[in-house]
Amino acid sequence: MSQVSPPKKSIRLPSRRTFLIAGTAAGGGLVLAYYVSGIGKSRKPGTLNAYVRIAPDNTVTIMAKNPEIGQGVKTMLPMLIAEELDVDWKQVRIEQTDADESVYPGQIAGGSMATPLNYEPMRRVGAAARQMLVTAAAQTWKVPESELVTGSGKVRHVPTGRTLTYGELVDKAAKLPAPSLDSVKLKDPKDFKIIGHSTPGIDGPMLVKGEPLFGIDVTVPGMFYAVFQKCPVPAGKAVSANLDTIKKMPGVRDAFLVPAGGQFGFIAEGDMQYSGLMSGVAVVADSWWRAEKAREALKVKWDEGPTRLQSSEGFARAAAALGKKAPAFTLRNDGDAAAALKGAPHVIEAAYAYPFIAHATMEPQNCTADVRGGKAEIWAPSQMPETGRELVAKTLGLDPKNITIHMLRAGGGFGRRLMNDYMVEAAWISQAVKAPVKLVWSRADDMQHDFYRPAGWHFCKGGVDKAGKIVAWQQHFVSFGKNNKFANSCDMPPYSFPAGRVPNLNYGATVMPSGIPTGPLRAPGDNAFVWVFLSFIDELAHAARKDPLQFQIDLLGKPELLPGEGEGLDTRRLLGVLEKVRAMSGWGKRKLPKRTGMGVAFAYCHLGYVAEVVEVAVSREGEIKIGKVWAAVDIGRQIVNPTAAENMAQGAIIDGLGEALNQKITIENGRVVEDNFDGFSPLTMRQTPPIEVQFVLTDHSPTGLGEPPLPPVLPALCNAIFAATGKRVRSLPIDTALLKA
Amino acid sequence: MRYSLHVNGHIHTVDVDDDTPLLWVLRDAMNLKGTKYGCGVGLCGSCTVHIDGEPVHACRRPVSSIGISKVLTIEAIGSTPIGARLQEAWLKVDVMQCGYCQPGQIMTAAALLARNAAPSEEDIVEALDGNLCRCGTYLRIIEAVKLAAAGRKGA
Numbered sequence: 001m002s003q004v005s006p007p008k009k010s011i012r013l014p015s016r017r018t019f020l021i022a023g024t025a026a027g028g029g030l031v032l033a034y035y036v037s038g039i040g041k042s043r044k045p046g047t048l049n050a051y052v053r054i055a056p057d058n059t060v061t062i063m064a065k066n067p068e069i070g071q072g073v074k075t076m077l078p079m080l081i082a083e084e085l086d087v088d089w090k091q092v093r094i095e096q097t098d099a100d101e102s103v104y105p106g107q108i109a110g111g112s113m114a115t116p117l118n119y120e121p122m123r124r125v126g127a128a129a130r131q132m133l134v135t136a137a138a139q140t141w142k143v144p145e146s147e148l149v150t151g152s153g154k155v156r157h158v159p160t161g162r163t164l165t166y167g168e169l170v171d172k173a174a175k176l177p178a179p180s181l182d183s184v185k186l187k188d189p190k191d192f193k194i195i196g197h198s199t200p201g202i203d204g205p206m207l208v209k210g211e212p213l214f215g216i217d218v219t220v221p222g223m224f225y226a227v228f229q230k231c232p233v234p235a236g237k238a239v240s241a242n243l244d245t246i247k248k249m250p251g252v253r254d255a256f257l258v259p260a261g262g263q264f265g266f267i268a269e270g271d272m273q274y275s276g277l278m279s280g281v282a283v284v285a286d287s288w289w290r291a292e293k294a295r296e297a298l299k300v301k302w303d304e305g306p307t308r309l310q311s312s313e314g315f316a317r318a319a320a321a322l323g324k325k326a327p328a329f330t331l332r333n334d335g336d337a338a339a340a341l342k343g344a345p346h347v348i349e350a351a352y353a354y355p356f357i358a359h360a361t362m363e364p365q366n367c368t369a370d371v372r373g374g375k376a377e378i379w380a381p382s383q384m385p386e387t388g389r390e391l392v393a394k395t396l397g398l399d400p401k402n403i404t405i406h407m408l409r410a411g412g413g414f415g416r417r418l419m420n421d422y423m424v425e426a427a428w429i430s431q432a433v434k435a436p437v438k439l440v441w442s443r444a445d446d447m448q449h450d451f452y453r454p455a456g457w458h459f460c461k462g463g464v465d466k467a468g469k470i471v472a473w474q475q476h477f478v479s480f481g482k483n484n485k486f487a488n489s490c491d492m493p494p495y496s497f498p499a500g501r502v503p504n505l506n507y508g509a510t511v512m513p514s515g516i517p518t519g520p521l522r523a524p525g526d527n528a529f530v531w532v533f534l535s536f537i538d539e540l541a542h543a544a545r546k547d548p549l550q551f552q553i554d555l556l557g558k559p560e561l562l563p564g565e566g567e568g569l570d571t572r573r574l575l576g577v578l579e580k581v582r583a584m585s586g587w588g589k590r591k592l593p594k595r596t597g598m599g600v601a602f603a604y605c606h607l608g609y610v611a612e613v614v615e616v617a618v619s620r621e622g623e624i625k626i627g628k629v630w631a632a633v634d635i636g637r638q639i640v641n642p643t644a645a646e647n648m649a650q651g652a653i654i655d656g657l658g659e660a661l662n663q664k665i666t667i668e669n670g671r672v673v674e675d676n677f678d679g680f681s682p683l684t685m686r687q688t689p690p691i692e693v694q695f696v697l698t699d700h701s702p703t704g705l706g707e708p709p710l711p712p713v714l715p716a717l718c719n720a721i722f723a724a725t726g727k728r729v730r731s732l733p734i735d736t737a738l739l740k741a
Numbered sequence: 742m743r744y745s746l747h748v749n750g751h752i753h754t755v756d757v758d759d760d761t762p763l764l765w766v767l768r769d770a771m772n773l774k775g776t777k778y779g780c781g782v783g784l785c786g787s788c789t790v791h792i793d794g795e796p797v798h799a800c801r802r803p804v805s806s807i808g809i810s811k812v813l814t815i816e817a818i819g820s821t822p823i824g825a826r827l828q829e830a831w832l833k834v835d836v837m838q839c840g841y842c843q844p845g846q847i848m849t850a851a852a853l854l855a856r857n858a859a860p861s862e863e864d865i866v867e868a869l870d871g872n873l874c875r876c877g878t879y880l881r882i883i884e885a886v887k888l889a890a891a892g893r894k895g896a
């Protein structure tokens with residue numbers, strides 16, 4: 001489970017060759033390190049880090065290797081190891097590792113990939129440790145291993161009833177060669193005692209007491225506090241500032257200009273960019289409040305650069321004009337959509353638009369860094385610390401080997417912390433003042449210097465034949481980029497459904513330049529595209545006078561694997577979740593009051609299959625009251641941690657509803673207007689409906705959950721609004737004024 | 742300026758500017774990091790503490806306005822019966838995702854239960870609607886507050 005991802009092209013299950021190294025831990029006991037070749041870089045040859053450490057007193061310490069951003073991975077990965085190790089969960093201590101991909105591969109919170117990448121490898125790590133302990137016991141008692149069983153951290157000799165704790169066996173086990181991971185025996189899932197059983201988050205007891213777990217809570221002896229004022233227009237540069245005045249303010253230690261550096265690409269072309277150092281003014285003081293107050297007195301002369309006149313309105317106008325023309329390039333073409341549209345009895349034309357949106361993690365971006373004498377120690381809440389290491393090394397001219405990164409719990413990620421801009425800023429400022437520095441962004445910094453979910457415009461035409469089948473689909477997507485290449489996270493995959501199910505289909509695109517940094521936001525692409533596709537499919541269902549849910553099922557067609565993410569889209573699994581949600585929600589079976597309606601939508605997103613139904617009541621004044629959301633989710637045969645899974649699925653749905661109802665980032669004069677939660681808000685408690693989540697178990701490897709449940713809720717809501725009012729929402733966020741009776 | 746503040750049952754003396762918000766005094770001068778910064782202007786509830794039993798946004802209270810009032814933060818809420826019940830309920834319901842907003846949620850809920858021992862769902866929503874949770878744990882927060890309120894009889 002995890003909340004967000006790099007773009008889809010990076011989601012590929014790597015082929016893995018794994019091996020174990022066993023040894024004696026410093027301080028006694030067994031350590032097992034597990035390496036995945038082909039992913040990790042050997043930065044520190046010979047480094048032996050442990051996933052599992054068993055102390056002579058039988059406490060078991062399991063390493064949590066991935067960044068924890070609220071997705072529960074710090075609990076989930078150790079559950080996998082503990083299960084196969086055959087210990088009781090209450091024996092287990094969990095330690096967060098540092099960032100070091102040469103030892104711990106795949107330290108990324110992104111793409112809902114923690115489960116698919118780790119489900120089996122982590123279990124094998126646990127099983128291998130168990131195997132070694134069994135061998136040690138067999139040697140101790142001089143009995144065959146076949147007479148031994150394990151449980152609750154003990155080995156028992158069945159014929160005699162003798163037992164030894166793992167702790168009593170570690171010294172001997174540590175001297176044994178590690179078994180090959182491929183050869184170890186995994187448990188039959190019906191014997192699971194931990195996997196599949198709700199396990200509360202491991203940090204919970206500390207969180208409810210307010211213990212300092214987050215990046216923003218870090219304190220380093222002798223540290224200063226920093227704020228960093230960047231140009232309100234993202235591509236702009238600081239020319240000069242009243243630094244002498246600022247330096248005289250109470251508690252201020254230093255104030256200076258920071259030059260742009262690193263690999264910051266605003267008008268990105270093609271590939272994902274990992275941000276860099278932006279130009280700005282740093283203020284360093286003996287408290288954050290004093291730094292922040294000094295910033296208020298700051299007068300900066302900016303060179304705002306060429307994008308200073310851009311605006312949301314201007315983008316929309318330009319998009320509307322481009323939408324009237326033919327697309328600049330083709331993403332996909334099947335059959336002859338133009339001809340088929342001419343012949344179709346029902347033709348629908350619709351233009352959809354959605355805005356930029358911010359990530360707005362509850363914990364603003366922050367980082368603490370101590371860069372002195374060519375060495376850096378960094379404390380960061382990052383979803384992808386390794387790219388931060390590279391960025392810091394490059395920008396500051398440090399050897400990556402000399403950078404230590406401690407991964408701190410993050411107060412939300414959603415894709416924002418895949419970028420490491422805060423990390424390079426803190427490192428730069430620390431290096432400049434030759435002291436440890438804690439950089440904390442204000443909420444305004446955070447909201448106005450994001451990598452936004454890109455705005456987008458879709459000009460759609462669809463044709464339905466007499467039998468009610470979609471025979472033509474033409475879609476012109478207007479987005480951002482340059483030279484017919486999409487900017488970061490703006491691209492639309494050519495395989496987007498209903499591709500493969502409409503005989504005459506054309507997806508084309510035109511891109512325009514923008515100075516607004518864009519990036520992945522939870523369920524990237526899908527959080528917008530699924531809304532467009534499933535809304536327009538609903539429009540066509542109504543044009544065909546079909547039941548919208550049945551229309552979606554019919555559109556799936558025969559059972560097969562369509563091109564898509566991973567191994568492709570399995571229409572059977574989509575059918576499964578649609579049928580499930582039909583039953584859960586009583587679709588078509590209940591008589592609804594006036595101006596109340598139900599809508600349905602689905603998504604295949606980050607390897608998960610989800611269908612959702614929303615019931616909504618719209619008052620005559622246009623006010624929206626969501627009655628309930630039902631979600632049917634297929635992420636394979638096993639839900640690792642049911643309590644966390646339900647929480648995560650509900651959270652993703654709440655996130656999607658927030659996007660639909662509340663969220664819009666507005667650009668004026670090249671800069672972001674909204675600067676706090678009054679202008680841009682997540683869903684509130686009052687807006688939150690009951691959400692029922694059910695998992696459909698199918699015989700497929702378990703996959704992640706942070707993202708898949710988000711996309712369908714936006715079109716399901718808008719389709720429900722149409723059912724309730726006859727008004728089609730074609731622009732986000734939903735303008736309730738347009739829904740008045 | 743030197744201030745002697747009554748926080749969590751102890752007197753803490755700090756030397757800070759008059760206009761420093763209580764939030765930053767707690768976090769940076771007293772090293773009580775449980776009270777969280779989310780917005781700085783009273784829009785998110787992450788910084789909620791109790792001042793003489795009332796829930797307030799610590800980001801909006803300059804230290805000079807605190808005087809001899811008694812400040813209670815998440816670090817000490819567990820020493821009150823209501824706070825302890827809430828923490829227990831929070832763990833039982835497994836409310837947390839990232840957990841960042843939760844100190845503020847718990848402090849707001851504690852103030853609610855102190856004045857209304859058996860709140861309806863509407864009372865809970867009314868009291869907690871100003872506390873944002875970006876991860877969307879609202880349904881579990883409501884469940885946990887109800888559980889803590891119900892636990893009162895047994896306690």
Ligand code: FES
Nearest residue numbers: 779780781786800
């Ligand atoms: S930080 Fe005080 S209300 Fe948001």
Ligand code: FES
Nearest residue numbers: 839840874875876
């Ligand atoms: S749990 Fe993450 S903001 Fe509430």
